[in-house]
Amino acid sequence: MAELAPKAARINALDDDTFHRRRKTYARAGRIPSSEHVFFGLLIDPATGAYRKPADVKPLFEKIGALDAAKKTVMHCRGGIAATVAALQLARLGRDDVAVYDGSMTEWSQDPQRPFEVTP
DSSP states (O other): OOSOOTTEEEEEOSOHHHHTTSSOOSSSSSBOTTOEEOOGGGGBOTTTOSBOOHHHHHHHHHHTTTTOTTSEEEEEOSSSHHHHHHHHHHHHTTOTTOEEOSSHHHHHHHOTTSOOBOOO
16 A cells, blocks of 8 residues: 555544544554544444344445445555454445555554644
């Protein structure tokens, strides 16, 4: 994901405070430019700890265009773990081509040459 592909849906699975840079959890506070946001915690049923039903999470992904087969979808988070939750939910919705950026924000934020968006 070092290069920003123009037809890619980049989805950050971190919490709201980290995504909106109210909390610094890696080298630089901010996000990958044009990344969308689906907090992985919304994909899990808080009462049972199980994955929420695909029909329940589908609107979260539809809203940001992650179900558009014409776009490559790349999930990221802090280190690649939370992103796998979102990738699995997308797979349950029929997207079997989702990538997880395993270095995620930990890797991305350490390279000052990589673009970073710091607006709220």
